[in-house]
Amino acid sequence: MKRYNIRHTTHFAYTDPVPVGHNQVHLAPRDTAAQSCREHRLAIEPQPSIRAKRRDYFGNDVDSFSIQEAHEGLSVTAMSLVDVASPVLKKDVQTPAWEEVAAGIPTNLSPQGLPVYYLSLPSPRIRPSDVLAGYALPSFPTRRPIFEAVRDFTTRIHGDFTFDPRATTVHAPPEQLLEHRRGVCQDFAHLAIACLRSLSLAARYVSGYVATTPPPGMPRLAGADASHAWVSVFCGPLGWVDFDPTNDAVVGDQHVTIGWGRDYGDVCPIQGVFIGGGQHSMRVGVDMIPLPTLQ
Secondary structure (H helix, E strand, C coil), X not given: CEEEEEEEEEEEEEEEEECCEEEEECCCCCCECCEEEEEEEEEEECCCCEEEXXXXXXXXXEEEEEECCCEEEEEEEEEEEEEECCCCXXXXXXXXXXXXXXXXXXXCCCCCHHHHHHCCCCECCECCCHHHHHHHHHHCCCCCEHHHHHHHHHHHHHHHCEECCCCCCCCCCHHHHHHHCEECHHHHHHHHHHHHHHCCXXXXXXXXXXXXXXXXXXXXXXXXXXEEEEEEEECHHHCEEEEECCCCEECCXXXXXXXXXXXXXXXXXXXXXXXXXXXXXXXXXXEEEECCCCC
16 A cells, blocks of 8 residues: 655636636545545635536546636645555456457346446547547457456557657647657547547546656655546456556556546546636646655
8 A cells, every 4th residue: 555645736817807717626636445545625815706526427526616806826735645456457367259249248238237228329529430449459359358358458559659848739639649649648648548439438537646756866756746548448247458558557556546537527637617818728737745654
C-alpha cells in the first residue's frame, strides 16, 4: 500500500473583470477496490457565493460553484490524501478470448451489464470506425485472450506514438493522432478507447495522476507533476482493468484515480462559463508527494 499527498492548483487570470462565473470540477479522488481517499479539501479564491456537490452517472464526485462578484483571477486548489493498493494482476493471468467478451457485452442487459454496454458505444469525442479497428487488429488475432491482446495493443501505442504537448489540442479526434503520431496522454487514451470500441469492446476514459521520479541527484520540483489519463477495459470475468499506454504499463500503485467516463468531456478537471474577462490565461501545478510506505 502506498500513500500520496496530492495538491492540484489551477490559476486563471483575466485582463478584464469577470462579474459572474460558474464552474464544476472533477478533482476528488474516488474510492475503488484498490484506492481509498482518506482526506479531500477544495479551496477556492475568491470565495464562491454558491457551492454544491453531487455524484454523477459514473459515481464520480463533482463539485460546482458560482462566483457572483467582480474578480480578475480565480484559484482552485484541491488537496487530497490517498491510499493506493499494490497491483494484484500477474502477467500470466488467464482471460477469455477477446471475441467472446465482445460478443457478450450487448447481450447482458442486467443492471450490472448495462453500464458496460454503454461504454462500448460512441461518445461525443469518440467515434468508432473501420480505420481505427484496422489499427488495433494486429493485436487482436482470433482467440487471443483479452488481457494479453489489450496489453499488446497499449504497448504498440507506446511504441508508435511520440509524446508531444504541442502537437494537439483537447479537441483533436483520434483520427488526427493516428495520422500525425504525436500527442499527449489524453490523446493516447482517446485513441485506445476509440480502437477498442471499434472492435465492440467496452472501454472508459480514466482521469487521475501518476507519480513521477526526478532524475538521480535532482530534487523534486514543486508543481512538476501533472494530471494524467489512461484507459480502463472490460475484460470479462476479470472485470475492469486499467492500462496506461503513455507509460506502457498496467496501472498499479503509482496511479491515483480521480474518475472515469465515456471520454475526457465527462471528467474534465475544471470547466465552466463566465461573463466578460477579456483575454484569460491558465496555469496548472500538481504535486504528488509519496509519503512513508504503509504496511
